[in-house]
Amino acid sequence: MRRHRRAKIVATVGPASNSPEMLKALFLAGVDTFRLNFSHGTHEDHAKVHAHIRALEKEVGRPIGILQDLQGPKIRVGTIKDGKITVAKGDTIRFVLKGQDGDRDAIPLPHPEIFAAVLPGHHLLIDDGRVRVKVTSLGDDAMTAEVIFGGIISNRKGVNLPGTLLNLSPLTAKDRADLEFGLNLGVDWVALSFVQKPSDMIEARGLIGDRAGLMAKIEKPQALDQIDDIIRLSDAIMVARGDLGVEIPQEEVPGRQKELVRACRLAVKPVIVATQMLDSMVAAPTPTRAEASDVATAIYDGADAVMLSAESASGSYPLEAVSMMDRIIATTERHKLYHSLIRASEPAEEQTPPHAVAAAAADLAEAVRAPVIVAFTSSGTTAARIARKRPEVAILAITADQDVSRRLCLLWGTHSALSEDIHSYEQMVEVASAMSQSAEFAKLHDQIIVVAGIPFAQAGTTNNLRMLQIGG
Known part of the structure; x- marks a missing residue:
């Protein structure tokens, strides 16, 4: 079962891939570690998949990694009258801490930590940045904002606050229950969402100890400000480009990816590059040329692993996506420029x-x-x-x-x-x-x-x- 490539493949398990037969096919096609996404599915669902993977491991006689990905806190607007409102650039809207069935003068935002931390001039990004507003004034339980990018705000859409450090633990009550369940199952890695600061890693380490490897998902700009300490307190890093690409300018994401891969290599910690790597293969049997280039770039950067999300969890072509990623990695690593590019980014030797x-x-x-x-x-x-x-x-x-x-x-x-x-x-x-x-x-x-x-x-x-x- 020797792999003839260096970089590893992480694949998310979901409805499209949770059967024993498909898990085996994905492993044989190239998966090295399976990701269990605890944002979806029940404990029973995850326990079944875990058992299938461990049975497969015994059958093939090779170790297989299992990564538990915790959901983390989700910041969302509340319910809105008629389900949605449309806002235009230049409009003034108002968010309130309490209430329901709101309108543009009272959009529910039931998160007191936001009202405690946000300042005039801070931005709120709604629905993955499709709507952007700037805070103009605020009180204890209400704030007004100017619409920068207009669009539709509908029930329970997510909210990102790129310039605001929230006094919010990355571990919700759900995460703590999920974590204990995963550790009792025997997962190998735990990925922590919504990491903002080094103390978040210390909090998680106190619960995990040495029962699993601790992985920080880098998806907040606040984490980038203290990245060296976060890497030091982690066992591995995931470059979660989805939320990170919402909260920092898109054009900065490629450079940040290179910085993170290099920093992890310097610190001798594995690093995964994740999110939408072969996204079109959710619905198509082949990727775009841009996606193939994206995977290859992560390999040229020296990433330890690349990850599939919806492509393997809920897409129509999970096996084709894994096979394609395997081929892209292997071909990239055989390219005549690969080793020279890897050597060019080699960090200085530690004097130990x-x-x-x-x-x-x-x-x-x-x-x-x-x-x-x-x-x-x-x-x-x-x-x-x-x-x-x-x-x-x-x-x-x-x-x-x-x-x-x-x-x-x-x-x-x-x-x-x-x-x-x-x-x-x-x-x-x-x-x-x-x-x-x-x-x-x-x-x-x-x-x-x-x-x-x-x-x-x-x-x-x-x-x-x-x-x-x-x-x-």
Whole structure:
């Protein structure tokens, strides 16, 4: 089940893909990690999908990652008389904290945290930015605003506040219940929505501990202002370009994507590029050329993974979407400019022994044309340090921890495999030789590079580098 590409594929599960047969077909087509979107579906629905994926994992004998994506707080207008109102540029409208069946003079906005934080001059974006208004005056429970972009405001449409830092936890009561359910199921990753500041990550970490990897979804401009601290407190990052593209100018999104991918690579944290990557394939069997280019750009940027949302969850062509993404990634990685572009964005080496050993392993493997770098890892960090170099050589990450092997399904260029704990140098050599052959990365008499931490089974050491000949 070796993948002949480096970047990973994350696919969202939904009505179009939740059967055991389709999950297996999607995995065989290239999915490395499945996303369970807790904005939709019941706990029973997600439990069934989780069980199907774990049964598939056992059948194919390969680790499969499962990502739980929490809904987060949703800010919406209330109900409006006759269901909708039409506003035009230059109109003055009024929002109120309490009320229902409102009109343009009393549009319900039942979120006290907005009235506590918003200031004159701040903008509200309604229905994914289709309507934009600017606050002109406000009181404790009402505010007036000028319409900048007109349109239709209808019941329960979402509201974004790009310039306002809200005193709002990213974890609602629903999220907390969903989180506990997901952790009890045994999800590998938890994606936190509506992250604004580092303390949001600390709050989530207090609930999750080490039961799953913690992923920050970057979809708020406030998060960009403190991104280094948010990355430091996360185990991975998702570039959630949907809401981010609503709250910052669209033309800034590509540059921000590159910044985030580079920052995560520097911090040795996996990064997913997400949202509408092959969006036209929700209803068509092929993508647009712009979408194919979008996926390729994320690969040239050095992203660890790219994600499908509605394409695999509710679209008409989930299998075709995964197959297309797999082909785009593989073709991009074979392009003659790929490695030079990846090297051009390589961050400076960290001046620490573990990073030096990992970097030396990547350089040595390329110098001697080794077919694989074998990384023994108890936490995944050794493999991540090697992957940070984006070597041309495959990485085989061997771990005794099943949870770690599943989380490594998000890491660039890494094929994870389970083994018993290693207790001696001789055992390390034996296991590295055997598993690199069984996984079809190397054959008899090949030179391979082995990286480990001694003493064995101790997280974070990465202090030993060896070149060995299989069967030599």
